[in-house]
Amino acid sequence: MSERVAVRKTYKLYIGGKFPRSESGRSYLVQSGENSTANVALASRKDARDAVVAARAAGSGWAGATAYNRGQILYRAAEMLEGRREQFVALGVPGDEVDAATDRWVWYAGWADKLAQVRGGANPVAGPYLNLSTPEPTGVVAVVAPAAPALLGLVSVIAPAIVGGNTVVVAASPTHPLAAVTLAEVLATADLPAGVVNILTGRLEETVPSLAGHRDVNALDLTGAADAELATSLEVRAAENLKRVLRPVPANHDWYADPGLARMTALLETKTVWHPKGG
Template sequence: MSDRSGAKAKAKPPAPQRVEVRKTYKLFIGGKFPRSESGRSYPVQNANVALSSRKDVRDAVVAARAAVKGWSGATAYNRGQILYRVAEMLEGRREQFVALGVPGDEVDAATDRWVWYAGWSDKLPQVYGGANPVAGPYFNLSAPEPTGVVGVVAPERPALLGLVSVIAPAIVTGNTVVVLASPTEPLAAITLAEVLATSDLPGGVVNLLTGRVTETAPPLAGHMDVNALDLTGVTDAELAKELEVKAAENLKRVLRPAPAPHDWTADPGLTRMTSLLETKTVWHPKGV
């Protein structure tokens, strides 16, 4: 083939084949996405996912403790705004979760659950606290306060809705959490961490670890700087017993495993929020 001048046209070289960027699924600690300090990973859901170590548990607890003061000191209204922002961001990533194998109706239910808990942020103190009648010239007021750092074993399934259902009630009341994600379906958890990282949530409020629960749950349960333990996702009775014994060393509050089968789409009620609250009672003399 030639052009009008008689010169032969040069053949266009074939386009180079593009190599797809393979995603690395890391941990979520202190608002950042580090690899496991051990350098380990494990294959699951057609991906390589970080395999957490005991050191990762300790790092996550340090990050959670550092975030307690700022998060618990924020106004309830502000915490509600941030939870609502999480719902907005999750709604925008709906198709990404569906592509990971999460059913669309589960993504919708998880989004609605963030909104539901956001609405309770500035109302729970009115329901759970209040003025107490006493015999004497005093005002007696009870007010709920966060417990502190909460260790959470998330349910294996549903990977997204179950995870949201244990994180949201803990943080809306001012606690910070270290969460052990589903070991068999962790991709939804790490993708949710990406949502949290872009939702105005302060770093360290939610810390998420992937890997073997049997390896990371015992050091989390026995950590002296963890104030409460949510064993919802523990299905092994012997492991649950071991974790409760470790939790007793510093009198942690313990939420026992959820009965199976558990309907995660049902009305969650207030129990998960109130179970992770302390009650402060203040006496004040009346003016005469």
């Protein structure tokens, strides 16, 4: 008898809570283990536009959810990720990185119902008024995920964006996409509403310029844009409709360190409300 040939897994995109193939029908091979390979979808500009539509459609519901509910869902993502720890390890993600990524979900989940207290408040004014400031989500955020650490870096850019009520379209690392598409499987079973997180795999130079110039994208996180020339061109495209831009992080950035509040608060707007005092 001939030796059995293992079935090669095909990883698809994650758009609107579903796992579609690229509309172009393309894919590329990546190493998925010591002696195995997998097919990964090669996203097109049309896929990027579809992801933005899905993110925008999910925006009002996610932003309108209670902070407590958003925190519950992020915590559920941590539970599901921990339950699939060995699967990530089999893909080459170190066990301590999976643990750190799990803890990062929990950390951001805890901030969900505290952001308004830290970023909002009552402001002193000269007059018979109450002046209140409250944080609001920016909207749809396009994110270039860092290549390494593949899982912890990815969680560290997705969680702070969505905890405040934003929705995201993530361009995963072309060289390390399996952590991203496997995380999509985790999120699909973590009670996260469809469209809150959308993940594209493939060439950054093909999908990200479309996201940077898209008029329905409100902010651009260039964390993983290691190519300086590409990052600069993306900033220029983002300036066309005054997107908020987070610049790339240094190559030696310590993803295991305390993330602080900067990444969360950079993707929030402040709404100020005036209200007359009773008397």
